Each structure stands twice: as structure tokens, then as C-alpha cells.
Amino acid sequence: MEEKKAMLSLLSAGLLIFVPLSAEAQHGFLDSYTDASTCLQCHAEAATEVMQSLHWTWELTDEITGQEVGKNRVINNYCVAVPSNEPRCTSCHVGVGWEDKSFDFSDSSQIDCLVCHDGTGTYSKVPTGAGAPDPSVDLLAVAQSVTLPDRNNCGSCHFYGGGGEGVKHGSMDSSLAEPSRELDVHMGGMDFQCTTCHVPDDNEPHHIVGTRYSQENPDHMMCQSCHTAEPHTSGMTNRHAERIACQTCHIPAYARGGKATKMTWDWSTAGQMNDEGKPYSVKDENGYEIYNTKKGSFTWEENVVPEYTWFNGTVTYTLLEDQLSPEEIVPINVLHGDIDDEKALIFPVKRFTGSQPYDAGAGTFAIPNLFPFPADDTDAYWKSFDWVRALSSGMEYVGKEFVGPVDYVDTEMLWIQNHMVAPKEQSLECADCHTYQSRMNFARLGYDREEAERLQLMMQSDFWADFPVTEDGWADTGDWMGWVNVQYDPWILVVDLDKYIYMPMDGLTEQGGWGYIPR
Numbered sequence: 001m002e003e004k005k006a007m008l009s010l011l012s013a014g015l016l017i018f019v020p021l022s023a024e025a026q027h028g029f030l031d032s033y034t035d036a037s038t039c040l041q042c043h044a045e046a047a048t049e050v051m052q053s054l055h056w057t058w059e060l061t062d063e064i065t066g067q068e069v070g071k072n073r074v075i076n077n078y079c080v081a082v083p084s085n086e087p088r089c090t091s092c093h094v095g096v097g098w099e100d101k102s103f104d105f106s107d108s109s110q111i112d113c114l115v116c117h118d119g120t121g122t123y124s125k126v127p128t129g130a131g132a133p134d135p136s137v138d139l140l141a142v143a144q145s146v147t148l149p150d151r152n153n154c155g156s157c158h159f160y161g162g163g164g165e166g167v168k169h170g171s172m173d174s175s176l177a178e179p180s181r182e183l184d185v186h187m188g189g190m191d192f193q194c195t196t197c198h199v200p201d202d203n204e205p206h207h208i209v210g211t212r213y214s215q216e217n218p219d220h221m222m223c224q225s226c227h228t229a230e231p232h233t234s235g236m237t238n239r240h241a242e243r244i245a246c247q248t249c250h251i252p253a254y255a256r257g258g259k260a261t262k263m264t265w266d267w268s269t270a271g272q273m274n275d276e277g278k279p280y281s282v283k284d285e286n287g288y289e290i291y292n293t294k295k296g297s298f299t300w301e302e303n304v305v306p307e308y309t310w311f312n313g314t315v316t317y318t319l320l321e322d323q324l325s326p327e328e329i330v331p332i333n334v335l336h337g338d339i340d341d342e343k344a345l346i347f348p349v350k351r352f353t354g355s356q357p358y359d360a361g362a363g364t365f366a367i368p369n370l371f372p373f374p375a376d377d378t379d380a381y382w383k384s385f386d387w388v389r390a391l392s393s394g395m396e397y398v399g400k401e402f403v404g405p406v407d408y409v410d411t412e413m414l415w416i417q418n419h420m421v422a423p424k425e426q427s428l429e430c431a432d433c434h435t436y437q438s439r440m441n442f443a444r445l446g447y448d449r450e451e452a453e454r455l456q457l458m459m460q461s462d463f464w465a466d467f468p469v470t471e472d473g474w475a476d477t478g479d480w481m482g483w484v485n486v487q488y489d490p491w492i493l494v495v496d497l498d499k500y501i502y503m504p505m506d507g508l509t510e511q512g513g514w515g516y517i518p519r
Contacts, residue, residue, distance in 0.1 A: 033143040036111040047108035049206035055094045064214035065316050074317045075365045077332050077354030077411040078162040084369040084397040087130040092157035099130040119147035151177050154194040166261040170350035171419040175257025183257045185423045197222055218313045220245040245345040249428040251417045253303045260300035265354040268408040270296035271385045294382045305439050306348030306417055312337030323363050332413035339446035350415040357387050361403030369394035434458035436468030465508050
């Protein structure tokens, strides 16, 4: 891309100094750094751009659904909610000082320019400091070396969202900082930065393309902006692209960079103490935390095959005021679209499940005050380990009442997989979807029984008595004999009998067949 150049005028000590800026500016002329006001002396327009962005507001009105959403408004099933927990959550805000709801969003000096533009690799925030930079960081050195955002800048938050590395997204973790071509063909094979695809708007450079809220077009359109709607030489493959998102075939698995992703979070087990009556933590053999007194129980997985769902670009959320059906799994978000929706395509998703506290008396979600702020906040769950106090104070913080009692509701949240794009030689093949018990369940996707069976068995090459057989020899014969294994045909292992029977194929008819059952 041709380098854009501009000229900067800086009035300093009565001298007019002209400093050439490139796309990757080096600000060595700076001799001090205070806060964003230092940057805004020259980049005044950036303040308005940033403060109108979702990275700053964490709130927006969904123009498609009308819902009030954003990090500060939605409920999730990992850390549950931002309000009353700001000092911990806002360590990933593009600002400094968002300690509570009194934060002044109109104060441009509170913008954190350095977190996105650090070119030294040394900038970091205090994890519980409401976005404040770590005191050990040389802020002047960082300000002198600012650059366009790279994977490390974006990843400092997006690789670690939800309370730790790999918690939320599935296909985003620190392995993408320096990935191989096999892990991500774009970032590893061609050194794409995040902004190569998440392109800033020409008119609003701090408005970044990409969202997990509703959008006019589903996520595959970002692929098509380079690859077009017919990227393949095969007409059949291009016809697949009319109903199947690019990501479905080109992201065969997520969490495949040597880092596991969190799959479940059970808050109902939180609060247990060790033999000494103190909070404790347990890790598995790979070093992943599977229990924490403050947060409950977790499970982790690597190389996960996605689930698949239709998506047309519209997303709705179950919000704080919505009535729940606690006897069912409550969807945190709903990706809209179905087989009859011409705009919808089949996308790969991570299904993140949880069990979280809710207000059983009101029949709604409840916001817990988890993080003690100030430090002597005895209502916070991580101080009191009392859900009633934590939920009561959390709801009071947002102007609502906790009715009680406390109970737990099972939830799920879907994350579309957009990263860890495999090279084309590692993309899915026909048999990965069109065989018995393969990754794609066409009946569940809404195809009628006959069409689902046709699609499911299109590439099936192995049958026994007209029943499709898996790679390791298993066949489901239904009401006839149940599950059988035919690897040693004509000796057939019948699971319900827990023994082998002798049943040669030439003895089978539409009415059944004869078999020899050894004593």
C-alpha cells in the first residue's frame, strides 16, 4: 500500500517545527508525555473519532433490532456483567480511569492512545487499575515510538477477553501474535495485521469494521471483499458458497495453536474453601485452571470442531430486564437466520456454556458485584462470597432491586469463528460433511428428512445391510439390533448383547437375517 505522508506543525518554545509523518510515525521530537492531551495537540480530530467508537462507549443502539447493547449493557456467561466491576473489566477499555459510573466519557484526556499505538511492545495496563498504565512503563518512550496497530496491540485485549487467555472467542489467543502459515494463512502466511481485514473507515479512522452485534451483512462479506463471491475454479464449490460461509470450510477447527479455549464456566460451584478455610485454585495437568473459589469450575479444550448454525447478520441478546425460562437453556445471544432465509449462510461457531446466578424471584438475570472497589467493599462476592449481598449491591448499582432468592440458570453463548484460517490444502473435504456422523448435521440445520439423508450420505462409501458405517466400523441399526460393530464382518459385535454373533451378509433380506450366537 502506498505510504501516505502528511506534514505536522508543532508550536514548541516559540518555534514552528515541521515534522514529516509517515503511516508508521516516529515521534522522537516529543520531550514529555502527560496523557492523551499530548497527542491531541496535533491529532485533535482523533478525540471525536475515538469517543464516538464502540471501543470507547461500550454502548450502542442496535439499528436492526432496536436493542440497547454493548459491553456495558449486555449480560454474558463468563464474567457476567461490567457494571459495579469496572476497575477489573475496564483494564481493556481504550481509556484510563473508568472506575465507576461517574467516569466522564466527554473528557478526551482520558483516552488511552498508547494501548493501540504502542510500537515498543512494552506497554501494559494494571489488570485491576481501571485502564491505568503499569507504573513500570516508560510512557515517553512509548509515545515517541507510536505506530499503526499490529496484532500485539489488538491482541493485548482481544486475546485475553473474558478474564484470561482464550476464554471467549475460540480462534483468538496469543498464538496469533506470531502464527505459522498452518495456523492462519493470512496472519502467518502473509503477515496480515488485524486492521488488514478489520479496516478502519475512511471517514472515521477510529471506527473499526467488525462486530458481534447486528450488522447489515454476515461475516463472510469480509472474505469476499478480497476473494469475491466466486473464488473457486470449481463451479460446484462456488455453488456451496451461496449457502455456506467461507469460514465453514476454511476453519476446520479452533483453538489449534497450542492454546486451549474455555468451553464451560459453572458459577454454581464458586465459594468453596480449602481445608484451611481459604480460597483456592486447581489446575489440570496442562496448567489450565479448572477451579477457582472466586469463579467456580471450568473446562478447556484444544483443536475443537465447531458447531454450525445459520446466520443472516442479525443478533439479539437476552437482556437484564428479559424474563427467563430457567427450565431451559437460556441463550445469551441468538444468531438469526434459517434454511428459508435467503440471506443466511451456515457458519462455524463456538458454543460456550455456563451456569450462572439469577434472580429466581424476579425471573431475570442479575448483575453481581464481584470485584471489591474500594478494597474494603464487603458486599463484593470476591470479598464476602455471599451471592445475596453481591447480587443485591450489583443490582442496586444499576438502579434495580434484587428480589431473590438466588438460583442458577444454564446458559449458552455462540461465537462465530473468523480466525485461524487454514491453508486451502487443509480446508474441509466433501467427506468431512457428507458422511454418516460427520461434523455437519443437516437435519438439525432444518433440511427435511429425505434431503438431510441425501446430503448426509452423499459421500458415504461404506454400508452394512444398508446402514452407514463409521470409519471405525460402527453402525446404528436402530430398533433392529441397536449399535453394532462390523469391523470383523461376518462376526458382528452387538452392543446390547455384549457379544459377537456370526451373521454373513448373504443371509440378510429385507425381513432380517439369520445369525449364529455362540454360547
